Structures are given as C-alpha cells and as structure tokens.
Amino acid sequence: xxxxAYDVVIIGAGPAGLAAAITLRKYxxxxxxxxDSGKADKIRPGESIPPAAxxxxxxxxxxxxxxxxxxxxxxxxxxxxxxxMVGFNDAVLDPLGPPWRLNRLVFDQILVxxxxxxxxxxxxxxxxxxxxxxxxxxxxxxxxxxxRQKYSVRTQMVIDASGAGAHFARSLGVKTHIEDxxxxxxxxxxxxxxxxxxxxxxxxxxxxxxxxxxxPDNKLVSMYVTEAxxxxxxxxxxxxxxxxxxxxxxxxxxxxxxxMLSDHHYYKxxxxxxxLEKVYEERWLAAGDAALCFDPIAAQGIYKSLSTxxxxxxxxxxxxxxxxxxxxxxxxxxxxxxxxYHTYVNERNHLYQxxxxxxxxxxWKNRIQAQNKAPNTISESKREFQxx
Numbered sequence: 001x002x003x004x005a006y007d008v009v010i011i012g013a014g015p016a017g018l019a020a021a022i023t024l025r026k027y028x029x030x031x032x033x034x035x036d037s038g039k040a041d042k043i044r045p046g047e048s049i050p051p052a053a054x055x056x057x058x059x060x061x062x063x064x065x066x067x068x069x070x071x072x073x074x075x076x077x078x079x080x081x082x083x084x085m086v087g088f089n090d091a092v093l094d095p096l097g098p099p100w101r102l103n104r105l106v107f108d109q110i111l112v113x114x115x116x117x118x119x120x121x122x123x124x125x126x127x128x129x130x131x132x133x134x135x136x137x138x139x140x141x142x143x144x145x146x147x148r149q150k151y152s153v154r155t156q157m158v159i160d161a162s163g164a165g166a167h168f169a170r171s172l173g174v175k176t177h178i179e180d181x182x183x184x185x186x187x188x189x190x191x192x193x194x195x196x197x198x199x200x201x202x203x204x205x206x207x208x209x210x211x212x213x214x215x216p217d218n219k220l221v222s223m224y225v226t227e228a229x230x231x232x233x234x235x236x237x238x239x240x241x242x243x244x245x246x247x248x249x250x251x252x253x254x255x256x257x258x259x260m261l262s263d264h265h266y267y268k269x270x271x272x273x274x275x276l277e278k279v280y281e282e283r284w285l286a287a288g289d290a291a292l293c294f295d296p297i298a299a300q301g302i303y304k305s306l307s308t309x310x311x312x313x314x315x316x317x318x319x320x321x322x323x324x325x326x327x328x329x330x331x332x333x334x335x336x337x338x339x340x341y342h343t344y345v346n347e348r349n350h351l352y353q354x355x356x357x358x359x360x361x362x363x364w365k366n367r368i369q370a371q372n373k374a375p376n377t378i379s380e381s382k383r384e385f386q387x388x
Contacts, residue, residue, distance in 0.1 A: 003031070003121070008316055009140060009155040010034045011128045011168050014044060015302055016288025016309035017161030018111040022060050023313025025118040028320065032119075033153065035126040035142060040112065045186065045269050046301045047104050047215055048074075048200065051096035056306035065110045070216045072198070073098035079202040080251045081209075082354035088199075101198070102302070103216040128167050131158070137283055157320065158284040159312055161305075164272055166290040175277050179345070180370035182208075182271035183231045184296065187242060187264055189220045194259035196220060200299075203251045206358045209297070210245070212252050220261065222246060225271055225296065227363055239266060271295055273348060273370065275341045280315075280330040287312035292341045295348055304340065311336055 008024060010017045013036035021032050036042070057066050075098065076091040091098035115122060125145040132139045137156040144151065160168035166176050196214040203210045208226030215221055224245060234241040247253050272293035279286040288305040311333060318329035352367040359365075 003033070004151075004153050006031045006033045006153060006155045007320060008032045008157045008159060009138075009153060010159045010161055012036060012161030012163060012288065012290070013038075013112070013115075013122055013124070014161060014163065014288060014305060015108070015111060016290070016305040016312070017159065018115045019056065019060060019306045019309030020159050020161060020287055020313040020316070021115050021120045022111075022118055023310050024316060025120060026061075027314065027317045030317075030320065032121075033155070034115065034120060034122045035128065036122065036124055037127040037145075038124065040109075040122075040124050041105060042108075043267065044104065044108065045184070045267075046296070047102050047221060048213065048299055049100050049102060049302050050299065051091075051094060051099055053100070053303040053306060054097075056303065056310060059310060060111075060114065060306075062110055062114055065114070066107075069103060069106045069110060071100050071102050071107065072216060074101050074198040074200065074213075077200040077202055078197070078251060080249075081202060081204050081351075082356065084250070084357075086251055099299075101213060101215060106216075128162065128171075131168065131171055156283065156324075157316060159316060160284060160286040160290045161288045161309065161312075163289045164270065164274065164293050166276055166286060168284065169276055169279075169286050169290060172281070172284075176274050177277055178272055178274040180273040180295065180367070181228075182225050182295070183228050184223055184225045184269050184271050185231060185234070185238070185242060186267045186269065187222045187239075188267075189222070189261040189265075190263040191218045191220050192260040192262050196259060197255055201252050201255060203249050204355050204357070205245075205249070206361050207363045210249055210252055211296070212246075212256060220256075220259070222252075222256075223296070227366070230363070231268070239264065242266070273345065275337075279334055279337050280327070282324050282327065283319075285312045285315060285319075285330065285333065291337050292344070294344050297351055298344055298348055300344065304344075308337065308340070 007030035010021055013034050017034055021034050024030055024032050057063055077089040079087050127143040129141040129143050139152055139154050141152055158168055198214055201212040207230045211223040213221050273295050274293045276286050276291050279291045287308045294300050315329045315333040
C-alpha cells in the first residue's frame with residue numbers, strides 16, 4: 001500500500017534534494033519522500049567541485065564512498081581570458097587543496113544509495129502538479145509517469161529542490177528574478193586515443209566562452225556558453241558549428257586536436273544568474289537551483305546545491321521540532337541564501353569585467369550591464385537540461 005502521509009516531501013532528487021533528505025534523517029526520525037520527474041540515471045550538468053565541497057561530503061558521511069568512486073583531483077585552470085596570453089590558476093596555491101572532477105552519474109548514485117539506506121523513499125518519474133493547503137501542511141497532487149496516473153500525498157512541510165523552475169514555490173506565486181540569462185551547449189565525448197591535460201581549459205571569444213575538461217573513465221566534456229541569438233545561428237548544423245568553433249580557439253584547439261574522439265552527445269541548458277524572491281514560508285523551504293542559480297563560470301553549482309541542501313535540511317528539522325511556531329531558523333536560512341547570492345554576483349561580475357577585448361560585442365556589453373537590468377521571471381519553456 002502506498003504511503004500517503006509524510007513529515008517532509010522534497011521535490012527534486014538532485015544534490016540539493018538528496019543532501020536535504022540525508023540531513024533530515026541524520027537529525028530527526030521523520031518520514032521523508034523525495035520525488036523527481038526524471039529517471040534515476042538522469043544526466044545533470046556539472047562535473048567539478050571546489051575543495052570546500054569535501055566538507056559537505058564529509059558531513060553527509062560519504063567520504064569513503066567518494067574516495068572509492070574514481071573521481072580525481074585536478075591541478076587547476078588554464079585560461080585565455082582578458083588577454084591573448086594563456087594564464088594559469090594552480091590549485092597548489094589553494095590552502096584547502098585541489099578541486100575535484102566528478103564521474104557525475106556515479107556521484108549522483110552515491111547520493112541516491114545513501115538516501116535509500118537512511119530510509120527515505122525516492123519516487124522517480126513522478127511530477128509535482130499542484131498543492132492545496134490543509135490544516136497541518138499541504139496536500140500535494142503528483143503524477144506518476146509510468147502508470148500515467150495522479151495521486152495525492154499529505155505532508156507537514158515541503159522542500160522545493162526542483163531546479164531553476166522552482167515549481168512548488170511558483171505554484172504559490174513566488175517569483176524567480178533573473179539578473180542574467182544565457183544558454184550553454186555541452187558535448188560529452190569518449191577519448192579513444194591521445195592524452196588530455198587534467199587542467200580545466202577556459203577561453204573567451206567575441207560571443208561567449210568555451211570550456212573543456214577531462215572526466216573520469218576517459219571522457220571529455222566541452223561547452224560553449226553564449227546568448228540565445230548566437231546559439232540559434234548554430235542550430236542548423238549545431239555539431240559541425242560547435243566543432244568549427246573549438247578549432248578556432250587559441251587554447252582549446254591545440255590541446256584537443258591530437259585526441260581521437262567518438263560517441264558525441266550534445267545537450268543544451270539554460271544558464272541563469274537568478275534568485276527566488278523568498279526561500280521560505282511557514283511550511284516550505286527552497287534549496288539548490290530553486291533558491292538561487294549560478295552561472296557555471298563561478299564553478300560553484302554542485303557545491304552550492306550540496307551546501308544549501310544541508311542547510312535546508314537542518315532548518316527543516318528546527319521548524320518541525322518547534323511545530324512551526326519558531327521561524328527564526330528560516331529567517332537565518334534566508335539571510336544565508338542572500339549572502340551566498342551576493343557573494344556570487346560580486347565574483348561573477350568581477351570575472352566578466354576582466355574581459356575588455358571586444359568592447360563592441362553585445363555579449364560582453366550585456367554581461368557588464370547585467371547587474372543593472374530589470375529582473376525578469378523564468379519562462380516555462382526554458383528550464384530543463386535538454387538532449388539535442
């Protein structure tokens with residue numbers, strides 16, 4: 001028989017949602033349900049974490065699993081950014097240690113297994129439809145895609161970790177404010193032969209910026225981040241245009257040219273700098289991309305998801321313990337989210353302002369002006385990581 005009553009329902013089984021679930025079970029004997037509209041092997045963007053993310057992995061009790069999963073530390077970045085010469089940012093200079101490159105599917109599976117081992121149910125291919133307030137929480141209408149049927153569950157509290165769309169918060173009328181919006185085109189490839197540096201490669205061009213990184217299991221990820229107009233121009237022959245673009249780069253081209261690559265898979269995804277106008281009410285919280293979205297130039301996406309998920313889990317425990325009479329912890333959570341976004345915006349603006357080589361380029365002018373733009377709201381059609 002299907003359980004229909006929970007203490008907490010978490011919408012989204014990415015790093016934020018699963019970190020919140022593990023944290024909840026670490027501190028309280030509560031009934032938790034996690035739902036996700038995708039499949040268990042869903043491809044998610046992001047494959048690098050800064051050294052500070054290890055503190056989250058340690059907190060979740062997953063360091064041993066992490067160390068045995070084939071992820072590897074990498075030595076830092078090489079970039080052509082703000083000047084024509086190659087610059088280096090060596091991880092040896094970081095007192096916290098090197099950053100890490102993830103086997104992302106394996107990393108996600110570690111979180112899934114840990115969540116399951118802590119007695120939390122995960123319902124995959126289950127979509128959140130709507131909510132109805134009830135005396136002690138919410139009644140949620142869910143849609144199970146495999147059986148093609150709706151069903152309802154009751155919960156005292158919801159954690160919205162549904163990604164940039166913030167589906168639960170939006171259903172309550174809460175808006176997501178966008179300060180900048182780009183698109184990313186990603187290619188995953190298999191390296192059949194040749195050696196690739198372990199450094200992250202980053203290079204700006206007139207209309208955006210390129211990224212390439214070696215992954216575990218002899219895989220390669222390449223990415224171009226630009227504005228929608230530029231990506232639409234590439235769409236008629238996207239694979240060929242993507243390859244041609246890389247061949248014209250100063251830094252990436254000579255390092256990728258000796259590689260024999262196969263099994264290309266292309267995806268596109270929205271790149272937001274955005275925040276939810278509020279991340280809590282009496283019986284819900286938002287975490288991860290539902291609360292705030294970062295441009296991948298900041299290289300903080302997975303760390304942000306883990307850390308906000310953990311913080312949301314701790315806050316939810318305090319709210320449940322007080323029977324929702326004390327929301328001081330929720331107010332502190334809002335301050336934590338606000339401070340994180342403020343720090344990110346300052347760092348992101350500093351990075352984009354360094355690039356002055358194309359003063360007439362709309363892309364670079366728009367990045368400098370982004371912080372002064374009037375906020376927009378996320379459109380319904382551009383939320384998902386899409387296969388091409």
